[in-house]
Amino acid sequence: xxxxxxxxxxxxxxxxxxxxxxxxxxxxxxxxxxxxxxxxxxxxxxxxxxxxxxxxxxxxxxxxxxxxxxxxxxxxxxxxxxxxxxxxxxxxxxxxxxxxxxxxxxxxxxxxxxxxxxxxxxxxxxxxxxxxxxxxxxxxxxxxxxxxxxxxxxxxxxxxxxxxxxxxxxxxxxxxxxxxxxxxxxxxxxxxxxxxxxxxxxxxxxxxxxxxxxxxxxxxxxxxxxxxxxxxxxxxxxxxxxxxxxxxxxxxxxxxxxxxxxxxxxxxxxxxxxxxxxxxxxxxxxxxxxxxxxxxxxxxxxxxxxxxxxxxxxxxxxxxxxxxxxxxxxxxxxxxxxxxxxxxxxxxxxxxxxxxxxxxxxxxxxxxxxxxxxxxxxxxxxxxxxxxx
Numbered sequence: 001x002x003x004x005x006x007x008x009x010x011x012x013x014x015x016x017x018x019x020x021x022x023x024x025x026x027x028x029x030x031x032x033x034x035x036x037x038x039x040x041x042x043x044x045x046x047x048x049x050x051x052x053x054x055x056x057x058x059x060x061x062x063x064x065x066x067x068x069x070x071x072x073x074x075x076x077x078x079x080x081x082x083x084x085x086x087x088x089x090x091x092x093x094x095x096x097x098x099x100x101x102x103x104x105x106x107x108x109x110x111x112x113x114x115x116x117x118x119x120x121x122x123x124x125x126x127x128x129x130x131x132x133x134x135x136x137x138x139x140x141x142x143x144x145x146x147x148x149x150x151x152x153x154x155x156x157x158x159x160x161x162x163x164x165x166x167x168x169x170x171x172x173x174x175x176x177x178x179x180x181x182x183x184x185x186x187x188x189x190x191x192x193x194x195x196x197x198x199x200x201x202x203x204x205x206x207x208x209x210x211x212x213x214x215x216x217x218x219x220x221x222x223x224x225x226x227x228x229x230x231x232x233x234x235x236x237x238x239x240x241x242x243x244x245x246x247x248x249x250x251x252x253x254x255x256x257x258x259x260x261x262x263x264x265x266x267x268x269x270x271x272x273x274x275x276x277x278x279x280x281x282x283x284x285x286x287x288x289x290x291x292x293x294x295x296x297x298x299x300x301x302x303x304x305x306x307x308x309x310x311x312x313x314x315x316x317x318x319x320x321x322x323x324x325x326x327x328x329x330x331x332x333x334x335x336x337x338x339x340x341x342x343x344x345x346x347x348x349x350x351x352x353x354x355x356x357x358x359x360x361x362x363x364x365x366x367x368x369x370x371x372x373x374x375x376x377x378x379x380x381x382x383x384x385x386x387x388x389x
Contacts, residue, residue, distance in 0.1 A: 014055040038092035045088035167196040206342040213349030220262040234270040246283035258376040272343040280307030309362040319348035
């Protein structure tokens, strides 16, 4: 049994020696803070061993251990120290290899490559490697999305430039003919000037609406809205345009369903869908507009045309700004939207702002666009809203 005084002396001496050696080790680590992890790990292990050796020597001297016993103790400590340093070196080299692997993976991520997660020597490093792999995958997806968005924007600018150039060239030619007095029928030129101005006005309105949607600044005045009135008004407004192209508009509704929405914006949705259908419907065909109750909380508005359908690989692009149909669905000249490919993108943005959804699918003879909107609830409150980003 060790006497309390002797135990206190042993503990105190050991603490003093360990504190001095640890302090020296901290100073050395601070000076070598940019050194390799192998060297820093060796310093930590050496400091621990030195603390044990120093404490042991100090206590042995105080206890007057015999020379023979002290030599035995020194050999035991020496062998243990060598083995400990060897184990630390092996561990340090493993950490260096892992660090090099992760550094290379990080460099590859920075260069735009997708890296695979590789098992490492510890759970923490394996988790870090997995996180790097996930980040590289997300970055690759983001880069692809940005590339596609940039390509879409370039195409949109090119198409809009073409759509602006065409009416502007016509306006310039007619204005010069009127100015030079060589127009054989000035009144016809005036009507054509008015038509080209309307085309430009439609295009500018679409661009302005799309910019508000994409910048999350579209303000909605939400309130109860009768889809019966909305659809009936749109069909009545566009019936002359449909008749001009020998297309029939008809509608069917499951009663007077009410949704929570902005009357002006949802009118634009129905108008754009109908104009799109008229643009792509051959003469002698019909367009059907149907409104039905999908559930207790959802109303679906469908526009079904006979325009030949859309290739399956293009269905995912229908609501992209600037997308135009293939040859089978190329719009005819003179139909109301100006052909900039913005109408369906505007439809998608407005419907999303109403917490709804719009989809498209091919039918036997054409396309079917379905717009799902939340049904008006008496407990809901109307008010202004902003389109989500």
